[in-house]
Amino acid sequence: MTSQFRSHRDQKTIKVGIYGKTWAGKTRFLYQLINYWEKTGRIIRKSQGCQKFLDTVANSIKSSGGPGRTTEKQDITALVRHIKRKESVKFHFLDLGGEFLAKDLDGLASHAGDNDKNHIQRQVRECNAYIFFFDPSSSEVPADIDEHYRNELRRAEKFIEYVVHTRENEVLPVVFVLTHLDVWENNEDIRKRVDEWCSKVHDELSRAYAQKLKNLHPKSVVSRDRIFLFVSSIGRTQEDDKRLDHVAMELVDLVADSERNLQQLRPSWRKVRVVLAVLVPFGVAVVAVILQPRTSPPVGSPSPTQIAKPPKMDIRSKLDEVEMLLTGWQQQGTRIPTTDEAKKVNDFLRVVQGWMTTNPPDKQSVTEETQQRLKESLKSIAKVVSKVRERMVEKAGDATIPLDEGVSLLETFLENLPDLTPFSEELAQCQKGYWQCKRLQVADRIARIMKRRDELKSPCMDALSEVKAELETAKQEVKNSLVYGAQDRQILLEAIDATVTFCEDRINNESYQAKFRVVSAKAISDKRTGLVWHTLRLLSGKTHTGYFGLEPVRESERTVSYKTAKDSYEIALGLDRRVICEISAYDNEKKQWQKPQEFDLTSDPGPLAALGMPLVNRDRVTKAIRHQDFELTIEFFEFSPVPELIWEAVGRASVNSESGAP
Ligand SMILES: Nc1nc2c(ncn2[C@@H]2O[C@H](COP(=O)(O)OP(=O)(O)OP(=O)(O)O)[C@@H](O)[C@H]2O)c(=O)[nH]1
Ligand SMILES: [Mg+2]
Numbered sequence: 001m002t003s004q005f006r007s008h009r010d011q012k013t014i015k016v017g018i019y020g021k022t023w024a025g026k027t028r029f030l031y032q033l034i035n036y037w038e039k040t041g042r043i044i045r046k047s048q049g050c051q052k053f054l055d056t057v058a059n060s061i062k063s064s065g066g067p068g069r070t071t072e073k074q075d076i077t078a079l080v081r082h083i084k085r086k087e088s089v090k091f092h093f094l095d096l097g098g099e100f101l102a103k104d105l106d107g108l109a110s111h112a113g114d115n116d117k118n119h120i121q122r123q124v125r126e127c128n129a130y131i132f133f134f135d136p137s138s139s140e141v142p143a144d145i146d147e148h149y150r151n152e153l154r155r156a157e158k159f160i161e162y163v164v165h166t167r168e169n170e171v172l173p174v175v176f177v178l179t180h181l182d183v184w185e186n187n188e189d190i191r192k193r194v195d196e197w198c199s200k201v202h203d204e205l206s207r208a209y210a211q212k213l214k215n216l217h218p219k220s221v222v223s224r225d226r227i228f229l230f231v232s233s234i235g236r237t238q239e240d241d242k243r244l245d246h247v248a249m250e251l252v253d254l255v256a257d258s259e260r261n262l263q264q265l266r267p268s269w270r271k272v273r274v275v276l277a278v279l280v281p282f283g284v285a286v287v288a289v290i291l292q293p294r295t296s297p298p299v300g301s302p303s304p305t306q307i308a309k310p311p312k313m314d315i316r317s318k319l320d321e322v323e324m325l326l327t328g329w330q331q332q333g334t335r336i337p338t339t340d341e342a343k344k345v346n347d348f349l350r351v352v353q354g355w356m357t358t359n360p361p362d363k364q365s366v367t368e369e370t371q372q373r374l375k376e377s378l379k380s381i382a383k384v385v386s387k388v389r390e391r392m393v394e395k396a397g398d399a400t401i402p403l404d405e406g407v408s409l410l411e412t413f414l415e416n417l418p419d420l421t422p423f424s425e426e427l428a429q430c431q432k433g434y435w436q437c438k439r440l441q442v443a444d445r446i447a448r449i450m451k452r453r454d455e456l457k458s459p460c461m462d463a464l465s466e467v468k469a470e471l472e473t474a475k476q477e478v479k480n481s482l483v484y485g486a487q488d489r490q491i492l493l494e495a496i497d498a499t500v501t502f503c504e505d506r507i508n509n510e511s512y513q514a515k516f517r518v519v520s521a522k523a524i525s526d527k528r529t530g531l532v533w534h535t536l537r538l539l540s541g542k543t544h545t546g547y548f549g550l551e552p553v554r555e556s557e558r559t560v561s562y563k564t565a566k567d568s569y570e571i572a573l574g575l576d577r578r579v580i581c582e583i584s585a586y587d588n589e590k591k592q593w594q595k596p597q598e599f600d601l602t603s604d605p606g607p608l609a610a611l612g613m614p615l616v617n618r619d620r621v622t623k624a625i626r627h628q629d630f631e632l633t634i635e636f637f638e639f640s641p642v643p644e645l646i647w648e649a650v651g652r653a654s655v656n657s658e659s660g661a662p
Helices: 026-039 048-064 098-106 119-126 142-167 188-213 238-264 315-331 339-358 368-393 403-414 425-456 460-480 486-509 644-659
Strands: 012-019 043-046 074-081 088-095 129-134 174-178 228-230 274-279 286-291 511-524 534-540 548-554 559-563 569-574 580-587 597-600 621-627 630-637
Touching: 012 098, 012 119, 012 238, 026 043, 026 048, 026 074, 026 088, 026 129, 026 238, 048 074, 098 119, 098 142, 119 142, 129 142, 129 238, 142 174, 142 188, 174 188, 174 238, 188 228, 188 460, 228 238, 315 339, 315 368, 339 368, 339 403, 368 403, 368 425, 403 425, 425 460, 425 486, 425 644, 460 486, 486 511, 486 644, 511 534, 511 548, 534 569, 534 630, 580 621, 580 630, 597 621
Parallel strands: 012 088, 012 129, 129 174, 174 228
Antiparallel strands: 043 074, 074 088, 274 286, 511 559, 511 569, 511 630, 534 548, 534 580, 548 559, 580 597, 621 630
8 A cells, every 4th residue: 555545544445355267357357447437537546556557457458459367466556536425435456366366265264364375365354345256258268168157156155155254244245246248248148147156146145144144234235236247348338337437336335334334233342352241041150152353354444343233122022922932832732833933933032142142131131030931932942943853853643744844944943043052052952953854855855756756667867867956956955044054064065966976977877886796606407417608797778798607617416506707797787777687508519509598687676776776775785596407696786886865865765655755
């Protein structure tokens, strides 16, 4: 920052952090924006670094048509007249190379604590506004567009998580600037992709704020119209340039909203660990709620970490309401709570939790009787929620709650609440229980697909595709869930991902792997016979294995055994509901192979038959074949690994068929 700006203490400073992978259009955006300000007489003063930046980029555009890769950090400061407000605004931009930024964003999780070398981390700490650049036309390598979207979505999600987690109530407004509009504005396919991308990012942002800040953030920072902006930075028309200015002015407004929001919240007292006496667990016991300290406040932010101001309310009237509900449930035995009732309980929990965290009641303001009532009501709520869970998970006859209905009810009870351990161990168990049910629900949905497809004997490829699509839907639900449990959520997401990959592998390869061995092969006849070679091979779907020779070895007068050259063989079996074992014998007299005999190995199929893997089971699978005096026992094992969620679905399938599917 240059000294010429230091005297303007009152003016607004917008220190803008940026992310955008290489070629996202960061440099061109900044260049065109500042140029536009200059052309329209809006710049009051600019730093030397700013002038240098403009000159360098102008030269580069003249010589090569574009700004060229940014290889070193550019510090750009400009004092600009606000288009609507009377005041001027000092913008402080950094231009950085996309390659470093992408690497730093990918590496965020591995940096513990403050790390000045990580540009993202540093900017999130120091800036008061952020632009996330994304080129939706993937103009650098259009052929890789799918991967480009996947990567930048993943990065956006990671970035959001990091920002919300790091900044807490000191909300950092992030604007998503989609560049190269002139390239894609008339391209239907890209417009559709853009819409989906923005929706997903928006969902993640809303979820992260709702979860972390309990909806005490300014609404504008998650307002889709305001934070997803599409621009063209090549100076095509004046309208295009105005859109660039609109991005900058939007940042000013969002920063103002965030600051206003912060002022309305109660400031904490020190930039050190703050310990609040909280009434827990409702004797007059005290629990410490520790707020993470922040090392340096962001620009323009008046104070360090702040905590939410609790709404003023009479806790007793809240208790009256919730007690009425709870008594009703007790009297009505097995009645399932309605969604509205669950919402009321959730409201109560949110209010009580916020109030207890931030406004510890002392003995004067809350009587012992109220404390006792509070304690009892939290216990009773936990009982009701646990009951809903039990009635989903365990067989409860007529009182069974279908999983889909129950999970959504649990979500309503528990959404938008932090870890409840400090307030009620029982309710914290309910939060954990929710994630178990969510997993069960995912497994149950797979089970239902497998069961239906099995009954209809439909093609296994279709069954795999349907399972995969269902898992993608479940993944979004898991991501969007507002129930506390980062670790449980992550574990479930990983389980879903592993299962999606399993389905994709099967669909792409149209086969699965296994090993097989001949356990025993014998011919016992009532008279001495010659030694006859046999072969066997396995046929399944579009594949068949090679021929495995069975060499005859005389055991006794009437008994001949057979052995294979190797102890076991690795095989690939095509996806199909049937596996055929074909056996041929050699005719020593005619000197030719006899017509092969076919044996169905899947008359008693395994649990994954609907997915085209009828031989697969958790354990080894043995099959016996008998034909005239020939007996063969073969064993299959070491199948392609099947993800745990699929086995859980198999478990559900047997539960559902015992009790009638919910
Ligand atoms: N047609 C069009 N081209 C653009 C637009 N924005 C940027 N470009 C071009 O896209 C290329 C990449 O833009 P840059 O601004 O250099 O990208 P960057 O994000 O700074 O890339 P790094 O410095 O490598 O991180 C350049 O050729 C730009 O001229 C736009 O809105 N429309
Ligand atoms: Mg650049």
